[in-house]
Amino acid sequence: MADGSLSRFLTKGSNHRVWLRLGLFLAGVNGAMGLMGWALSYHGAAINPHWGLAEIDLASRMQFFHALAFLALAILAREFRCACVGLIMILFLIGIMCFCGGLYGIGFFQAEWGTKITPYGGAAFIFGWLWLVALSFKKFRN
Numbered sequence: 001m002a003d004g005s006l007s008r009f010l011t012k013g014s015n016h017r018v019w020l021r022l023g024l025f026l027a028g029v030n031g032a033m034g035l036m037g038w039a040l041s042y043h044g045a046a047i048n049p050h051w052g053l054a055e056i057d058l059a060s061r062m063q064f065f066h067a068l069a070f071l072a073l074a075i076l077a078r079e080f081r082c083a084c085v086g087l088i089m090i091l092f093l094i095g096i097m098c099f100c101g102g103l104y105g106i107g108f109f110q111a112e113w114g115t116k117i118t119p120y121g122g123a124a125f126i127f128g129w130l131w132l133v134a135l136s137f138k139k140f141r142n
């Protein structure tokens with residue numbers, strides 16, 4: 001993909017089926033993982049009293065809420081056939097990996113690396129939501 005085929009893939013609107021399937025897949029996986037994390041944050045003190053339950057709770061909520069966003073983005077990808085939706089999905093995925101992953105690292109392992117990557121994930125979430133705002137101004141073909 002060094003010849004620019006990735007950029008063509010991201011910008012070509014005919015790939016809406018790929019974004020639809022990816023959005024549904026990411027919604028399902030992150031919804032399930034977020035719900036498991038949420039349950040662990042509630043019952044975790046009985047399992048391991050050294051876990052940072054506040055961090056696990058925040059990570060799981062953010063992951064679960066963005067799973068719902070993936071579901072909405074999948075519907076947008078099908079409806080508007082716009083690859084801009086794919087960019088938002090990628091930003092949200094980076095956000096989940098860095099923000100939620102960092103908080104899970106802090107909560108479960110007291111990992112110092114978690115504090116270093118969490119801000120990047122938060123920025124990716126913010127840019128994804130702002131890109132969605134920008135998408136509202138795009139003119140779509142019927």
